[in-house]
Amino acid sequence: MIDLYFAPTPNGHKITLFLEEAELEYRLIRVDISKGDQFRPDFLLISPNNKIPAIIDHLPADGGAPISLFESGAILLYLAEKTGKFLSGELRERNTTLQWLFWQVGGLGPMLGQNYHFNHFAPQPVPYAIERYQVETQRLYHVLNKRLERVPWLAGQHYSIADIAAWPWVNGWQRQRIELQRYPAVFNWYERIRSRPATERAMQKAQLT
Template sequence: MIDLHYWTTPNGHKVTLLLEEAGLPYRIVPVNIGKGQQFEPDFLAIAPNNRIPAIVDDLPAGGGEPIALFESGAILLYLADKTDRFIPGDAHGRAEVLQWLFWQMGGLGPMAGQNHHFNIYAPEKIPYAMDRYVRETARLYGVMDKRLADRPFLAGSSYSIADMASYPWIVPHQQQGQDLADFPNLKRWFEAITERPATKRAYALAATINPQPAPMSDEEKKLLFGQTAR
């Protein structure tokens, strides 16, 4: 059994997408980041960066002690290797998936996250920051759109963890100031993944964990965004 320490964020959705696609048995351990549960000692023992998601796999491949993992990209790669699915076995195919997985981790996720922060959560509106991250998000959407012009998925002909990593960051495209009509290849890709049964199950699950997401209170914003080194 895999314990998934999870909240209903794009990074959390990445892992439920893969678990649902793979049919692996798992249970959700909710970590309400608006209530500060990511700072509790039991969670920090698994995820020292106090960020969701994290997993504990009680039955790792080959046996042995349970494996705990944090960082969504590492979790996707671990589970793909565990199941021998959603990442090719050949060197060229694996390289294609890995570069787009890391592109999401280093680019799309952080830039879209800053877009969300300055346009939705920041206590003051800073036009330069808002414009900068909306534009950078659009640039990254454009990169995906060009990539998808001659292939159905980011790494080629097969759905992979690269797609699972990126899709949840495209779901809130309207909040990011983006219109998918401007990116027709990306729009086609997005709609195809949306219709996958595993995608529907993953997002239905999210609705049971956090059924009516409310705007963050000032106290929750302070808790989530006001962390320091101590």
């Protein structure tokens, strides 16, 4: 059993997508970030950066005591190694997957997050920031599109944790003022993941939490 400390954000959705794909048993524990639950002392013991998602795996592979993890990329890597799914053991494909996973956690997520913040939540308009993050968002979509013009999935021929990490952020394309049809390879990839049964289950569970 895995406890998933969750809020329905792109980073939260990454982990439910993986858990549903891998058919792992898990329990969703809602962290209401609007009420400051992420600052509770018991949560900070699991996630010292006061961010979701975080997990506790009560049945780690070594058979020892429960293990907790924070940071979505680290959690995806842990779960992939635990299950042997969505991360190839072949040297080149594995490292390609990790490059695109780190591209997401280091670039795509933070930049799209800033885009969303300055377009929707800043207390007053900041034209420079709006323009900066819009241009960077478009650049990243272009990078993603060029990659997906060459291969069906970010790692190459197989669906992986890199795709699972990136899709929830692209799922917010409308709020990022992106016209997804201008990136046809991304649009095709996005629709293929959206229609996967595991993706549908994950998004439905998020709405019920």
